[in-house]
Amino acid sequence: MNCESVTTGKLFRDGLWDQNVVFAQLLAMCPAMAVTTSGTNGLGMGLATTAVLVVSNMLISAIRNLVSDQVRIPIFVVVIATLVTLVDMSLNAWLHDLHKVLGLFIALIVVNCAILGRAEAFAFKNGVKASAIDGLAMGLGFTLALTIMGLVRELIGAGTLFAQASLLLGPSFSFLEVKVIPNYSGVLMMILPPGGFLVLGMLLVVKRMVDQRLAKRGCATPDAAAHCSV
Numbered sequence: 001m002n003c004e005s006v007t008t009g010k011l012f013r014d015g016l017w018d019q020n021v022v023f024a025q026l027l028a029m030c031p032a033m034a035v036t037t038s039g040t041n042g043l044g045m046g047l048a049t050t051a052v053l054v055v056s057n058m059l060i061s062a063i064r065n066l067v068s069d070q071v072r073i074p075i076f077v078v079v080i081a082t083l084v085t086l087v088d089m090s091l092n093a094w095l096h097d098l099h100k101v102l103g104l105f106i107a108l109i110v111v112n113c114a115i116l117g118r119a120e121a122f123a124f125k126n127g128v129k130a131s132a133i134d135g136l137a138m139g140l141g142f143t144l145a146l147t148i149m150g151l152v153r154e155l156i157g158a159g160t161l162f163a164q165a166s167l168l169l170g171p172s173f174s175f176l177e178v179k180v181i182p183n184y185s186g187v188l189m190m191i192l193p194p195g196g197f198l199v200l201g202m203l204l205v206v207k208r209m210v211d212q213r214l215a216k217r218g219c220a221t222p223d224a225a226a227h228c229s230v
Contacts, residue, residue: 015141017207021145031146033197034105038163039150039163039165040150040163040168040173042147043143045106048106052080056115057118060124073120087109091106097167101168118134148203153191156187156195157186159180
C-alpha cells in the first residue's frame, strides 16, 4: 500500500507511540537489553540507529524505481551495512569512549529488524521526504525507548541519571549528569540482563494501560487523539 498521503503527524505518532520499535513491535531486543544499562548508553545507541534509519530510508526511496523486486533485499542490506560502517568509524574517531562501550552492538545495527523492516514496508513504497520523516520518527521512538529503559535501570541500579554523559557523548552533555540518590549502594540486578527484562515488562504494562485509557476516552484513532490528553 502506498502511504504518500500519510501525514507527518501520523508518522511521528506511529514512530513514537503506536508503532514504537521496542514498546509496540518488540523489535531490536538485542540492543534494548544489552546497552540500556544507563541512560547515556541508550541515548548514544538510539541516536546512532536514528542516523542510519533516516539516511537508509532516503537512499532506498531514491533508488526504488531502479531496483527490481528480486534483488531488493540484498541491496537493502548493502546500503544499510555501508551506512553502519560509516557510523561505526565516525563514532570510533570522534566519540571513542562511547564506541568502546557500545562495541559490537554498533555493527549489529546492520541486522536490526527495525531498519530493514522500514526499508521494506515504507521507504521502498514512498517518496524521499516521507521516507526521511518515517525514518526520523521511528529512530526517535527507538531512541526514546532505549533512553527511558536506560534511565530506569540506572536510577534503580545506581541512583544516577545519565552517568558519564560528558565522557561518552562529549563535554557539552555534562548538564545531563545527575546524582539522584547520594550514598546509594544500588541494586546490581537492574544493571545486569535480568534488569532489562524486568524494566521492559514494566514499561510495556504502562504503555498498555495508557492505550486502554485513551481507547476508553475515544482516542484510539489519530484524529480523535488530537483532541485528547492522557
